[in-house]
Amino acid sequence: xxxxxxxxxxxxxxxxxxxxxxxxxxxxxxxxxxxxxxxxxxxxxxxxxxxxxxxxxxxxxxxxxxxxxxxxxxxxxxxxxxxxxxxxxxxxxxxxxxxxxxxxxxxxxxxxxx
Numbered sequence: 001x002x003x004x005x006x007x008x009x010x011x012x013x014x015x016x017x018x019x020x021x022x023x024x025x026x027x028x029x030x031x032x033x034x035x036x037x038x039x040x041x042x043x044x045x046x047x048x049x050x051x052x053x054x055x056x057x058x059x060x061x062x063x064x065x066x067x068x069x070x071x072x073x074x075x076x077x078x079x080x081x082x083x084x085x086x087x088x089x090x091x092x093x094x095x096x097x098x099x100x101x102x103x104x105x106x107x108x109x110x111x112x113x114x
Contacts, residue, residue, distance in 0.1 A: 006079070006082070009082055009085065012075075012079060012082040012083075012086065013086055013089070014106050014109065014110075015075065016075060016082075016083070016086040016090070017090075017102060017103055017106040017107075018106060018107070018110060019066070019070060019072050019074075019075060020070070020090060020103070021070065021103055021107065022065070022069040022070055023100070024065065024069045025065035025066060025068075025069040025070050026065075026090065026094060026099060027065075028061035028062055028064060028065035028069075029061070029062045029065060029087065029090060029091070029094075030091055030094050030095070031058075031061050032058035032059060032060065032061040032062045033058060033062075033087055033088070033090075033091040034058075034091070035055070035057065035058035035061075036055045036056070036058030036059075037055075039051045039052065039054045039055035039057075039058070040052065040055050043055070059076070062074060062087075
């Protein structure tokens with residue numbers, strides 16, 4: 001399955017999870033995601049647009065995680081809305097301790113699919 005062939009958000013989520021198997025890659029995503037959200041909140045609270053621009057620096061750790069730990073290319077450019085949703089879902093799962101279990105679930109589906 002490739003990002004251009006996903007027809008549903010659930011299919012994309014499965015692909016997204018397969019691209020985020022390494023725990024250090026996920027950690028870098030969590031750090032970048034928290035940076036991104038923190039900057040957006042700061043921008044709204046302080047009424048300062050520059051924080052919106054700073055928010056995009058949160059992507060740097062994520063890209064490093066893909067290159068160094070996964071050896072793949074981020075899915076963001078191919079499907080930015082679905083990737084944004086999936087990033088938030090992964091962050092929520094990570095903060096609640098459910099992401100490892102989700103990786104295991106998705107990988108077992110991948111192993112058992114034809």
